[in-house]
Amino acid sequence: MKIVRIGNGQGFWGDNVDAPIALLRGGDIDYLGMDYLAEVTISIMMRQKLRDPSAGYARDFIDFIRAVLPELHQRRVRVLTNAGGLNPQACRQQIFAVARELGLSGVRVGVVEGDDLLPRLPELVARGHRFENMDTGEPIAAHLEKMSSANAYLGAEPVIEALRQDALIVLCGRVTDTALALAPLMHEHGWQPGDWDRLAAGTIAGHVIECGPQCTGGNFTRFWEVPDLWNVGYPLVEGYADGSFVVTKHPGTGGMVTVDTVAEQLLYEMGDPTTYVTPDVTADFTSIQLEQEGPDRVRVHGIRGRPKTPYLKVSASYLAGYKTTGTLTVSGPRAVEKARLCADVVWRRLERAGVIFDPAHREVEILAAGACLPGILPPPEDPPEVVLRIGVRDPDYAKVERFGKELAPLVTSGPPGVTGFAGGRPKPQRVVAYWPALLAREEVEDHLRVTVEEA
Amino acid sequence: MKVRKVPLWRIAHARSGDKGDASNVGLIADHPRFYEVLLRQVTAERVKAHFHAICRGEVERYEVPNLHALNFILHDALGGGGTESLKIDAQGKTHGQGLLLMEIEVPEELLDDD
Numbered sequence: 059m060k061i062v063r064i065g066n067g068q069g070f071w072g073d074n075v076d077a078p079i080a081l082l083r084g085g086d087i088d089y090l091g092m093d094y095l096a097e098v099t100i101s102i103m104m105r106q107k108l109r110d111p112s113a114g115y116a117r118d119f120i121d122f123i124r125a126v127l128p129e130l131h132q133r134r135v136r137v138l139t140n141a142g143g144l145n146p147q148a149c150r151q152q153i154f155a156v157a158r159e160l161g162l163s164g165v166r167v168g169v170v171e172g173d174d175l176l177p178r179l180p181e182l183v184a185r186g187h188r189f190e191n192m193d194t195g196e197p198i199a200a201h202l203e204k205m206s207s208a209n210a211y212l213g214a215e216p217v218i219e220a221l222r223q224d225a226l227i228v229l230c231g232r233v234t235d236t237a238l239a240l241a242p243l244m245h246e247h248g249w250q251p252g253d254w255d256r257l258a259a260g261t262i263a264g265h266v267i268e269c270g271p272q273c274t275g276g277n278f279t280r281f282w283e284v285p286d287l288w289n290v291g292y293p294l295v296e297g298y299a300d301g302s303f304v305v306t307k308h309p310g311t312g313g314m315v316t317v318d319t320v321a322e323q324l325l326y327e328m329g330d331p332t333t334y335v336t337p338d339v340t341a342d343f344t345s346i347q348l349e350q351e352g353p354d355r356v357r358v359h360g361i362r363g364r365p366k367t368p369y370l371k372v373s374a375s376y377l378a379g380y381k382t383t384g385t386l387t388v389s390g391p392r393a394v395e396k397a398r399l400c401a402d403v404v405w406r407r408l409e410r411a412g413v414i415f416d417p418a419h420r421e422v423e424i425l426a427a428g429a430c431l432p433g434i435l436p437p438p439e440d441p442p443e444v445v446l447r448i449g450v451r452d453p454d455y456a457k458v459e460r461f462g463k464e465l466a467p468l469v470t471s472g473p474p475g476v477t478g479f480a481g482g483r484p485k486p487q488r489v490v491a492y493w494p495a496l497l498a499r500e501e502v503e504d505h506l507r508v509t510v511e512e513a
Numbered sequence: 514m515k516v517r518k519v520p521l522w523r524i525a526h527a528r529s530g531d532k533g534d535a536s537n538v539g540l541i542a543d544h545p546r547f548y549e550v551l552l553r554q555v556t557a558e559r560v561k562a563h564f565h566a567i568c569r570g571e572v573e574r575y576e577v578p579n580l581h582a583l584n585f586i587l588h589d590a591l592g593g594g595g596t597e598s599l600k601i602d603a604q605g606k607t608h609g610q611g612l613l614l615m616e617i618e619v620p621e622e623l624l625d626d627d
Contacts, residue, residue, distance in 0.1 A: 097595060097596070098595075098596050193533055193534070272528075277528060278526075279522070279526035279527055279528070279609070279610075279613070280526060318526060318541065318543075321539075321541050321580045321582065322526060322527070322528040322539065322541065323528070324539075324580065325528060325537070325539025325541065325577070325580070325582060325584055326528050326530050326537075326539065327530040327531070327532060327537060328537055328539060328575075328584050329532060329537065329584075329586065330575055331575050331577045331584055332575075343577060343580075344576075344577055344578065344579055345579065346579055346580065347579060348580070378597060381597075381599060383599060419599070420599075421592070421599035421600060423600070423601055425601065429601055430601060430602045430607040430611075431567070431607055431608075431610070431611040431614075432566040432567060433564070433565050433566025433567065434563065434564070434566075434567075434611045434614055435611075435614065447601055449599040450599070451597070451599055489596055489597055490596050491595075491596065491597055492533075492595060492596075494533070
């Protein structure tokens with residue numbers, strides 16, 4: 059029986075850099091998925107690309123490729139990734155440069171394009187597409203000018219096309235994480251569009267592994283049961299032609315794969331469990347059956363799906379001002395009271411300087427006194443120390459910068475026992491806000507472009 | 514029937530994440546025999562009351578019987594969500610742990626089998 063082994067070596071932008079190499083070298087694997095795009099990443103890439111037309115993709119991915127390309131090439135392990143960001147062509151050229159550096163030839167790299175809608179937004183809006191904000195219902199027309207990125211989430215189809223053209227590496231921009239597992243399953247097992255149950259199964263396989271070790275013992279409630287978390291194995295699915303699959307990890311790694319670790323990940327970032335919508339299919343999570351088949355092996359089967367929707371999700375973003383937060387450590391008797399006094403001093407000194415923030419855009423949290431779960435955990439009576447975390451948000455950069463100057467003076471002009479201010483003044487950061495919307499899928503699908511080139 | 518008051522973490526496990534300005538908390542019974550207890554006692558209203566200082570919107574509950582689990586959506590719970598939020602837990606990562614602190618009443622005989 060044919061088994062397709064698919065791993066995920068990078069659950070998010072900033073994940074452990076050694077993990078994908080360990081996953082590649084730790085045993086059998088046919089496909090390796092790598093996720094580099096957080097919501098905010100695309101807008102960072104947009105700024106990089108404006109400064110330098112050859113930038114705009116995930117540079118970390120090139121470091122990974124440099125470390126493993128000969129091995130990928132020799133073992134024919136195929137890598138599927140969204141590392142292409144806003145500039146997958148430039149990313150491909152960089153991979154070709156690495157191949158030349160390493161003296162490799164015959165490296166085929168696919169590029170999927172068509173997710174970037176920013177240049178097309180005005181024309182699409184002019185033709186009547188409203189891009190209503192899914193949270194507020196507001197149409198995008200009045201805000202077109204300020205949009206700094208707009209990308210549609212693509213599904214498995216263009217990735218499969220690149221695999222058909224024998225790409226060793228497939229570079230996408232915005233593509234769903236689940237498509238990176240579904241595409242190889244459809245490609246290898248010959249699953250056809252419209253086979254909703256199998257497409258849902260492949261999608262759920264992708265959902266289980268998309269956050270890397272979150273299904274192999276990471277972030278698990280009963281952490282005390284998880285062995286060797288330091289060496290946690292990143293996940294693998296073994297996908298069968300009938301749509302069933304086994305979640306596992308390489309032998310000799312830490313962590314664990316149990317019905318419980320997999321169930322927690324199934325519910326992660328879940329909305330209505332009967333209706334998990336992706337570009338490829340609508341999956342029903344209430345159909346999933348889990349079975350512990352052996353140590354670190356969970357069999358998943360019984361999955362049902364329904365037809366895909368006529369829309370694709372679009373994530374647009376825009377600059378929504380600036381924010382910053384800073385921390386001060388406050389120690390000794392009456393620490394909570396002293397921390398609150400520090401915050402009050404900051405607001406009043408800013409007011410004296412004529413710098414006033416909307417109260418809704420000011421935040422004061424006393425860490426170690428129940429800041430994460432207020433109203434749930436009773437605050438400790440008199441903790442030996444707390445951390446004051448104080449922050450602001452405002453459209454005006456100068457105001458946010460001015461706020462950052464009010465923390466350090468508290469060491470000498472606040473209550474006693476204030477320390478831990480070594481990192482310099484908190485600097486304003488850009489706030490990138492999202493505009494989630496839906497778009498008729500043919501508007502995107504008619505513009506997809508898949509190219510596979512060889513170096 | 515004798516019952517004992519215990520925190521949810523004695524009979525269930527959980528994971529939470531974000532969806533815009535809402536968080537989701539998946540709550541899973543440690544054993545299928547506890548699912549009835551979760552269904553009856555961990556209602557959307559109780560969860561809303563439990564997170565009264567965090568969740569400013571409504572709480573939705575979905576049943577996932579095949580995993581003997583419930584999924585809660587806590588609307589307006591992340592201070593604006595994602596990059597806009599100033600909160601330390603802008604992604605609701607701790608909300609699962611928070612739900613596990615809720616006290617529920619469990620029949621003694623269910624606990625005794627544990």
